[in-house]
Amino acid sequence: MRKLEETKRIKSSEDKQVSSEVFDDKTLKVLYKLAKQGYINTLNGVISTGKEANVFLGIDDDGNNVAVKIYRVMTLDFKKIKEYIAGDPRFKTHGNNTRQIVTTWTRKEFKNLSRLYNLGLNVPEPYTAMENVLVMEYLDYSDNDATAAPPLSKIKLDNAEEVFEEILNFMDIAYNEADLVHGDLSQYNILLSHGHPYIIDLSQATLRSHPSSRELLERDIKNIVYDSKKFKVNLDYDYVKHRIIKEE
Structure with a gap:
C-alpha cells in the first residue's frame, strides 16, 4: 500500500483549511492513481499556495523529489479560464462542466511546459497530468x-x-x-x-x-x-x- 495519505502533513489550522479545499474525494482518487503509476510515493508539505492551485513536495517511487501541483476546483475563476481556452485551438471548451474545464486547464499547463522544455528553456520538466493534478520537476x-x-x-x-x-x-x-x-x-x-x-x-x-x-x-x-x-x-x-x- 502506498504511503501517500499517511505521510501527508497537516501542521497548522491554515494547512488544515488548505487540505479541506484541495483534497476532495475526486482529487484523492487521482493522487492514488498517480501513486499506482509510480509518480508519487509520498506527499509531504506545501511548497507554495496560490489562488488557483497549491504545490506540494512529493517523492516518486525512485526516491526523487517532485513538485505536485493541485488545482483548487472550488476557487478557480472559470469565466477567465474559459476565455483563455476558447482562444486556444489546441483545446475544446466544455460548457459549464467545471471538472472538465479544470482538467483542460491542467493539460494546457502541461502542454505549454512541454513546448518550452523541449526548446531547452528553463521551465520545470513536466512529467504527467491527470485531471486537476500536474506532476513536474522539483526545483531546488x-x-x-x-x-x-x-x-x-x-x-x-x-x-x-x-x-x-x-x-x-x-x-x-x-x-x-x-x-x-x-x-x-x-x-x-x-x-x-x-x-x-x-x-x-x-x-x-x-x-x-x-x-x-x-x-x-x-x-x-x-x-x-x-x-x-x-x-x-x-x-x-x-x-x-x-x-x-x-x-x-
Missing part, C-alpha cells in the same frame, strides 16, 4: 540547499544583470520559436534555481494566434521592466519590446 535552490527554489520577489540577486538577460532570452524564444506568451510574467512566478531563472505558472500562457496575445506580451514586458528596477537593472521598455517583437 542550489547544490548546498535542497529547499524549494524561491521566487525573485523574495530574494536578493548577486547576478541580477545575467538573470534578467536570461529572462529576456526566455521571452524572445518563447514568443518567436514556441509561439507562446506567458501572459502573467513577473518576479512572483520566476524562481531562482542554481543561479538561473526558471519560469513557472504557465496554464494561462497563450499562443501568438490568440486575439489577446499582443496585449498580454506587452503587459509581461512592462512587468519585467518594472521588476528589474528593484534589482538595479534598468531595462528600457522600447528596447525589450523591439528585441522580442522582431517584425516591428
